[in-house]
Amino acid sequence: MSYEQILYDVADSVATITLNRPDRLNAVTARSIDELIAAFDAADADDGVRAVIVTGAGRAFCAGADLGAGGRTFDRADRSTADEHRDGGGRVTLRIFDLKKPVIAAINGPAVGFGITLTLPMDVRIASTAARIGFVFARRGVVPEACSTWFLPRLVGMSQAAEWALTGRVFSAEEALAGRLVSRVVAPDALLATARELAAEIADNTSAVSVALIRQMLWKLLGADHPREAHRIDSLGMFWTGRSPDAREGIEAFIAKRPARFSQRPSTDMPPFYPWWR
16 A cells, blocks of 8 residues: 555664654544554565554644545435444554554644544553643544544553543643553653654564564453453463473573574464454
């Protein structure tokens, strides 16, 4: 797919996806949604990509949906029935949810509506001090989308999720840090360097298959009814990875005090129990 509203770049084993409508504060359209899904598909299929960074061009991360159509922006009644309609934001976040690669959000500026719900299934959110964040849906007469009513309480707790979603107010990066929505707040000129440093730490030091499995174990087990379900998946994971070439290499490298040279690939070497949740 050719990209018109995002940029997709791969360097040093890291894919960077940049929302690229700076004149519209990177507000998303139906085209943007399709391009984001295609970019995550590309990153997932490329064994040369070990991590993904998502950021925005210009002064904003993402201003949410493009409201250029006015009051009928969210009216889908002329295009589908209620039962048929599927929220575009949810299509993106569900694709991220199943990704084999870790995803880092580098929130460089305002991130409201879909601009912040987009980031919830990402693994790490780093914010610039210039970021302003808002789950503004109630102030637009709609409801949170992109599966955010599932993700947000799991990330920050029910009380904090309710306060932000029910008021719809816009808040600072520092409040997002205090509420554990983001893990770090850094100066604007340090944001991408910080995200790239974290991505490089993953890319340079870890097994790609281990990372893929760990990412999915963390996310998919959030909804488990009992720790026995984690025990079952842990046990399968240890059985299959423990006998793998990457496990032998990781241990031998540790004993020899040298960098590990992992060879296994997510495209061909995932264990037979993966994906266990389908």
